[in-house]
Amino acid sequence: MVLKVESRIFAGFHEIYINGEWDDLKQKLYAALMPLLVLVLVFSTFQSSGVSANSNKAVELATLQGDFDLSSSKAVKVIVELQEESIVEAKHNGKKQSKQNLKNARDKVKKEVSQRTSKSKVEREYEHVFSGFSLEIPANEIPSLLATPGVKAVYPNVEYTTTEVLTNEEFSPAMFDSAPFIGSNDAWDLGFTGEGVTVAVIDTGVDYTHPDLAPNFGVYLGWDFVDNDADPQETPPGDPRGAATTHGTHVAGTVAANGQIKGVAPDATLLAYRVLGPGGSGSTENVVAAIERAVLDGADIMNLSLGNSLNSPDWATSIALDQAMAEGVVAVTSNGNAGPNNWTVGSPGTSREAISVGATQLPYNVFTATTTSSDGASYASSAVQGFPSEDELLSLNGQDFELVDVGFGSPQEFAGKDVEGKIALISRGAGIAFVDKATAAKNAGAVGAIIYNNVAGVMPNVPGMDVPTIMLNQADGQALLAKVNDVTVSFDIAFSERVGETMADFSSRGPVIDTWMIKPDVSAPGVNIVSTVPTFNPDAPHGYGAKQGTSMASPHVAGAAAVILQANPDWGVYEVKSALMNTAEKLINPATGAEYPHNTQGTGSIRVVDALQAETLVNPGSYSFGVFEKTKGKQVERQQFEITNLSNKEKRYNIQFEFKNEVSKHVKVTTSNNTKVKPGKSQNVNVNVQVDASKLSDGYYEGHLLISEGGKTIQVPTILFVGELDYPRVTTAGFVVLGDNNFELYSYLPGGADELEFWIYTATASGDLGTYVGDALYDSNLGKGYNYHNWDGKLVDGRALPAGNYRLAVYAKKGNFDRAILATDVLTIR
Template identity: 55%
Template sequence: MSKRNSKLFFMYLLIFSLVFSSFAGLGGAVSIEESSQPNVYLDVDPTSADLITVIVELEEESILEAKHNGNFQSAELLEAERQVIIAEISKVANVTVGQEYDYVFSGFSLEIAENELHHLLSIAGVKAVYENVEYQVSSFDVDFETVSPMMMDSAPFIGANDAWEAGFTGKGVTVAIIDTGVDYTHPDLAHAFGEYKGWDFVNNDADPQETITGLLSRRTNHGTHVAGTVAANGEIKGVAPDATLLAYRVLGPGGSGTTQNVIAGIERAVLDGADVMNLSLGNTSNNPDFATSIALDRAMADGVVAVTSNGNSGPNDWTVGSPGTSRQAISVGATMLPYNLYSAGIFTSEGVDYPSSAVMGYPSEDELLALTDGEFEFVWVGLAGTAADFAGKDLEGKIALMQRGDYAFQVKAENAKAHGAIGAVIFNNQPGVQPEIPGTPIPMIMTSQEDGQKLQAELEAGNNMISFDIEFVKEVGETMANFSSRGPVMGTWMIKPDVSAPGVAINSTVPLHHASGPHTHGYASLQGTSMAAPHVAGAAALILEAHPDWSVDFVKAALMNTAENLFDADGNLYPHNSQGAGSIRVLDAINTEILVTPGSHSFGIFTNMDEREVRSQSFTIHNVSNERKRLAIDFTGHEGIKVTTSKNLQIQPGRTQELNFNVQVDTRKLDPGFYEGTFILTYGNQKVEVPTIVFVQIPNNVNLATWQSIGISGGNVVGNVSLPFGADVFDVRIRSEATGELLRVIPSGTNLTAGTYGIVWDMTVNEEALAPGRYQVIAYVKKGNREQEIIGGTLNVN
């Protein structure tokens, strides 16, 4: 099994190689029983003395968690509890404490050797241990000077200018930018900052400025760009130009940082009174129970609208990463604004066809169409990634022929432009399709690998002239960016993203610190879900100004309920797990009269394969108008999924009503997988759509069990196995690694509920000590029609 399979939890996987010379004192006891050990979400090598940093969560509730549960908690009590646990681990291990948390998260970060981590797991009061994963800003550079003016219109496109005309500009609303810092001296941003500007968790001071010194590759501009999309008011105008900003620098040089600072930034922003927070950062863990996701859930519970990017690992399903996996925060996918679609034909000599040729990207329509004006010489530049690829070659006014691979498309295009090329043809390095890349520095035409080889053959034959036939095909509406990560979320089975917003070639502010560098103008165009999220954060600020008494759930619902459906270039509706509820429209969200919470719904997993299965569920409808509303209700989806509910509903002004319904899933008509559907609520000429998702059988890419710990204690192999779905049958099997022969089955449990179970094996087979060899310790689980064996570790006996 892959050490990092896609699964519900990160595994605490102790792959151990132990040598035994005797087995004195071994008994015959073996068992499986429920375990109370902490959950552990990381991989560890217990033989390594390398230092690692982990995030420790305590059993004691955080202040916000206690408040939400109706309990009392104080910073003093939490400090005392932390000190008790720190003192206990310090008795047996050399540790260094980093950040400490008590408001949105109860715990601390700790530096400890890998081979001493097991001591921490035996201390009472420890609830969970998380990996201190690295977070990276997720955006891509686009040459500012060649960005189409169309790309400057993202805020007006979502209706921000309509909201301004209605009197809503974000005034009185505070937005926290949790990122790489912000250049608060930028002329378009200075108005948004007061004397207190936030906090720098990288340098631990009150100056959250971007990284502006050192190597150019280490300097950052991401946080300033994000801040400009939210609240710039100058040459660039953000979505909420009169909002107040606070900056929290949690990502340092190069735009990277770790969990311990991200949680600290979330906590500080809540304590500082932020109304909205934006986190344009992420990792690849599809886990709703990761520490940063939990922190955002609790921030939302305290009334702070948390907005986060969904990730740039698309377009496949299941690619959303934490904190985009948060149950409560608003996760945002990225879209591309409407554009004109062009076809691109290539001609080099009679009898040679290039049927795969298409437009990859271009800086402006004029420059693209200029390729139709005559013939051009084309020059082979290989991968176009280094100076050596261009050495001794004249590209002035010519076309660069290059191959995909090793370097980003943008880098290749920039290099070709720097050497005088006015266009490029790039062919694939493998069978398949290349992506469209909007806003490339020079027009780029892409072809298949086969057609690229034809072009190379033409050059070898001396046919080095090329001409193009570029023709307008049609206008394409707003579409999902190919890179935007997709849901669903493992464990909660939620649809993600929640909404989408423009995130391709977004022009915004960057620091003014590079006097001799490429950003002296103070603006740049970037793309990524990092650029989409601040559009939503700014929209949330406008909504809160318009409705200061609205809860975070109302703000989220308003954005989701009024979002526009998105269709691909061929007119096909995008799946919910690509676009969420759709692309946001700010003024519609402000003016909506009906709110449905939550804004999307997961029916969960149906595993009964022998008959129809029926469940009763509900969501809530709020009439926020001053008039009675009569709603017509309908549901569309797969024929094997039927929803029964009232066809009509009347809600009095200012009142709330539950919409109860039964969902019937006929698994006999459905293959295993997930299926989407939509509730449609109509009132007058208004319509609210609520995306839904249902799972038939446990998804094949989700493990039925995860080892949370395994090791040796008292002459026994002991471990903990999490069963997130329960099990019809569960046992632990011992196999010969060499032959795969099943040597022993530790007594099985049947019809187990979801939970964590401890196992003990006395390291005997047939009541005899193990002979020399290598033995695998394996968890076997059967649930429904699925069976799975998951290796916990390998025991080496000499």
């Protein structure tokens, strides 16, 4: 938000306006800015003799991204962007920029900040792909920071975490088939293995001693931004700061493992940058620093399998990635794991330029399962949830098994119970992942598990579980539980059908708020991916495990980019991006028989050899025409795309658009129907799109730009929006414990909110919502970004909450749309 502070003299009094209106945030800013405003008023009112006062002089402050509690003196970390352009930004704007000039500008701002604030501490400094520094400052002094000359914008130092969903499994070489599926083996046969290409893994660190990864590292390993040293090793077990990590090693293996298993680009060179510390979390300041260092260290590609839930393109990390792409480094990032709803993509997957990646599940066989108890009862909801192998699943047929009730399936509940050779009966819930329940069953000796729902509804399929697992609905599960000690069970499991590659439900969907861009750009395998993990044991260094998430999909694309760059060393980042996007395979949703939407799969699942053999590139590989407002009648948007002919002969391209459903009746597209492009040359093509929004319902509409030549057609996804958009009014919510039953409640509002409420429910033993208790907070007219509120543990009607555990849900409304989201943690009142 850009704040404009205006003073006006009227009848001898001064009136102060901030953007011409008042709300709670602006009142806080007014109070905090008063010392600065006094100076403004002095200079605007009491000027030298003979010079009249300017009664409408405006002072523009720096942009503030996110909201802060400006009444609090609590220290917060922020990222400060300077008006002085970074080296890369200046270069691509045709200007000269030097490190010394940047240092001088930065030092000047730092000195000014120290004079304007009572207490501030500069930490990391940036100059190459981002111009600025990270700063610790009392929240109530941020207004002084915004008024500092030379400051362009201030961003929150948000937390980033790995985009991984499930836990490790036992290694089996036959399970590692995702790289061959996208065509890596065929690319190797063509002689392209990523040799000579350097890939930076910005993550939790990498076990560079792993036998499958050690050959990919040189003397220089990268950098550890958590401990600030040259040893970017994973966090080991027993670290007093938090849990051990394995994520970055898994990601690096998918890119370039070259041992018992092979990554997509087994001969690529790796660099490791540790930005996520114990437990797999880290901060914006370290991520931006790693992006900058990877560019300076000469990386050709960088992979960021990390993210947060912020659907916004304008954050420091996104700016840094955009500039890294401008400097010629292919930036690849995960799209997030908050699917399957639209608008769930998170930063940095929201970057304008980087390649954002969604996750797919490889083709698999579907089995039916009939479950029968020895008293003759059959359970109609019986279905296969997951299994380690088809042989183990089918081995359950033709046998009678004893059942053992193990509650929610925690290791503690298995302790002391004899489940050897038996079936564990487990309830869903208690915050324990399905895979962890199955792993606990295997560790206790069970040959299988039945997991039943603890609420109405269906449960998801979960591939790769450690024991064959059958799922039942709540009613069937309760019926079986009632006689668990009196009956045995048998199964009839049979092959049903084979399902092709599908999108993972957890994979986040676009579009991006503000830019309205399609995300992800492409998809890649991300379910049950086996790769390298550290053992932290030099005597047994060959560690392997399976994980899933868009974290696992992204390195497939980074590895594919390495293979493509080896084959085309003179290509830039957009040739690589277009080759991957233009040749991706469209995926079909088996539930509908139709292609997945653009904002689910992007252009589709990558195919390495098709990208290598592309003869035509279209850039951009997807685009949005933006928002068409009903009140403007027929509205025209102009776009331009580029066609590159990679062949050795002239090509004539036929160009047309197609839109789905009703939008085609009210859209007029003007472009060149036939375009000739000489061999090895590129041609820009202009497109005008006229939309009569008044004839269309609110929402977003999909189409394709079709580029045809010689019997081949490239489909470029396009979208446009009409009227008021249904993006989620709240995407993140939670609380910070301050002590003595005082809390700080926070929420992220992508577009602000007319109304904001925090609702309180009792927390059940299973971690679900219990009874609604009342409202903790009500506020209105809030700006976009983060919002913070202090809460004293009482309801809005003044009642104190009894001691106990509670959960919060935050509700936000903007325009005609509203949305509620659950806070993930349990809040305890003492």
